[in-house]
Amino acid sequence: MRLQSPRGTQDVLPADAFKWHHVESTFREIVGRYGYLDIRTPTFEDTELFTRSAGETSDIVTKEMYEFRDKGDRSITLKPEGTAGIIRAVIQYSLCPPGVIGRFSYVTPIFRYERPQKGRLREAHQVGLELVGSASPRADAEVIEITYRFYEALGLTGVRVELNSIGRGDCRARFREALLAKTSSLLVEMGDDFRDRVEKNPLRLLDSKDPSVREAIDGLPPITDFLEADSCSKFEELQSLLTESQIPFVLKPGIVRGLDYYTDTVFEVISSNLGAQDALCGGGRYDGLVKELGGKDTPSVGVAMGIERAIIVLDEQGLFPSVPGVDVFLLGIAGAVHTVAAPLRNAGISVLTDPDSRSMKSQLGQADRAGARFAVIAGEEEWARNAVQVRDLGSSTQTEVAIDRLVAYLKAVL
Ligand code: HAM
Numbered sequence: 001m002r003l004q005s006p007r008g009t010q011d012v013l014p015a016d017a018f019k020w021h022h023v024e025s026t027f028r029e030i031v032g033r034y035g036y037l038d039i040r041t042p043t044f045e046d047t048e049l050f051t052r053s054a055g056e057t058s059d060i061v062t063k064e065m066y067e068f069r070d071k072g073d074r075s076i077t078l079k080p081e082g083t084a085g086i087i088r089a090v091i092q093y094s095l096c097p098p099g100v101i102g103r104f105s106y107v108t109p110i111f112r113y114e115r116p117q118k119g120r121l122r123e124a125h126q127v128g129l130e131l132v133g134s135a136s137p138r139a140d141a142e143v144i145e146i147t148y149r150f151y152e153a154l155g156l157t158g159v160r161v162e163l164n165s166i167g168r169g170d171c172r173a174r175f176r177e178a179l180l181a182k183t184s185s186l187l188v189e190m191g192d193d194f195r196d197r198v199e200k201n202p203l204r205l206l207d208s209k210d211p212s213v214r215e216a217i218d219g220l221p222p223i224t225d226f227l228e229a230d231s232c233s234k235f236e237e238l239q240s241l242l243t244e245s246q247i248p249f250v251l252k253p254g255i256v257r258g259l260d261y262y263t264d265t266v267f268e269v270i271s272s273n274l275g276a277q278d279a280l281c282g283g284g285r286y287d288g289l290v291k292e293l294g295g296k297d298t299p300s301v302g303v304a305m306g307i308e309r310a311i312i313v314l315d316e317q318g319l320f321p322s323v324p325g326v327d328v329f330l331l332g333i334a335g336a337v338h339t340v341a342a343p344l345r346n347a348g349i350s351v352l353t354d355p356d357s358r359s360m361k362s363q364l365g366q367a368d369r370a371g372a373r374f375a376v377i378a379g380e381e382e383w384a385r386n387a388v389q390v391r392d393l394g395s396s397t398q399t400e401v402a403i404d405r406l407v408a409y410l411k412a413v414l
Contacts, residue, residue: 008114008122010308019311019320023154024107027127027305030150034142036105036129041085043109047075052292053084055260057201064112066122078111081259082128083286083302084293090132091295098296101139102132107307119277119309128283128304132290135299137234140265140285141241147269147281147303148247154310155319159271159280161242162252165235166203167227168263168287175226176202183216203256222253231264238265261286265301273313280313281305325371326350327414331363332378332388340378340388340406347407349414367393373414376406 005011012020028038047067054060066078079085086104089095096102107127114120129146131139144161151159167175179202180187187195198205203223205213227235242249249267257266266284274280283303290298314320327350330337337353344351352370354363360377367375377389382400390409391398401409 006122008116010121010123015323016311018323019314020307022320023307023310023314024127026153027107027150028105030146030153031105031129034103034146036103036146039086039089039104039106041079041082041089041106041108044076044078045085045088047077049084049088049293050077050080053087053259053261053289054080055201057204058258058260060112060258064114066111066113079108080112081110082106082108082126082304083130083259083261083289086130087132087289087293087295087300090298091290091293096133096290096298098298099133101134103129104132105129117277119274119306119312121308125307126304127307128302130300130302132300133298134301135287137238137241137265139299140234140238140301141245141247143283143301143303144238144242144249144267145245145247147267147283147305150305151269151280151310154314155317156271156280156310156313157317158273159269159313161247161249161267161269162255163239163242163249163265163267164224164252164255165227165231165264166223166256166262166266166284167231169228171223171226171228171231172203175223178220178226179205179217182220183213186212186216201260206254206256207258224251224253234264257282257284261289261292263287267303269305271309271313273316274309277309279306280309323371325373326352327372328352328374328376328410329363329367329370329372329393330376330378331360331367332376333380333383336378336383336388340376340403343407344376344410347411349407349410374410376410 050065051061060080065080068076070076086106090102109123109125111123113122116122129143131143148161183205187198205217208214255266255268262284264285268282269280270278271280281303285301287299290296290300328344329352330341331354334357341351341353352372354366364375372393375391375393377391379389382388386403387400388403388406389398390401
């Protein structure tokens, strides 16, 4: 049988790698402006980390984890998201003691056993950030602003920030009562498993695609009607801050997010280019998570942005520059090629050569396929005059250039 990449995974071939570099370097550039520092955590963690963070009622934990026993009989899981590992590291190394704010950025693979479709993979990649140690709506606004600036720097159009607050404590309890009152007769007909999840986290009902559930909850007041005074005033302050920073957003009472750790602010950025999987990114505040994982009470907020989804939209909007080619394809007599290549490379000019020294026609074909801007041809005759021919492969014009002027000449025209 011919071996294939596993279902739900994607090879990034050399022709597309520059798109990844573009997205990742744009991300690093933007988060660098706000003083975020890179953090890298392991690809796998003890399973308990994710059951305690993502939450036992989330699809991620109940259905999608890549979980296995290692040879030491430990339960291990490939990380389904980046936040939990970072918070584990924050606690393990006491990175954010009281009074210290940590700003972390990351690029990570994530693993979720989902049904693959456009923009939904089993191994996907995220860029993300976590602001740990502040309860201020200014922290939420900073994270949302960075997210928006990132998509703006990529040049994406037609994206919008959707914002909600899902409250905490008492608000959840009151909302849960209202929700269960509307759906209790329906729940009797649902399976035990579903009922159990809804009992633990009724917000899951808001995600349901079941038409009878949707009909039952239609007309239910939005969760923002149940917010406590503190959550309410923070949500209002966040909205004013975003307006001040000219970040366009819409309120979307339906957003609950797929992970259980969120409190108050939740948000997504949506693109109409993505179809059913329309979320470019998702994030929010998670004030209880550090404590839940064994640390001190540490209010925090963050976001993760899917790299594959950003690339889909950038491709559809034609926003990638053309594939950068090599600067120079160098051909001619073997000794000359060897002598000329080193100073060009030392000067930062990229140079390709043919190790098999095939015919001139074949090498010019290779230069074309490599997208070379110039062919530098060191033929017998001009080499004897200490010179080479420089052919502009775009315009097909050719100039003789003295060897000792070659670097300066190419620097000027590249
Ligand atoms: P999430 O909404 O589960 O949040 O994922 C964030 C983004 O990762 C999604 O909007 C999507 O772009 C991308 N993504 C997720 N799953 C897949 C998949 N199967 N295939 C392709 N792309 C995917 C989190 O992961 C949270 N940790 C975000 C966060 C950080 N909240 C606070 N801090």
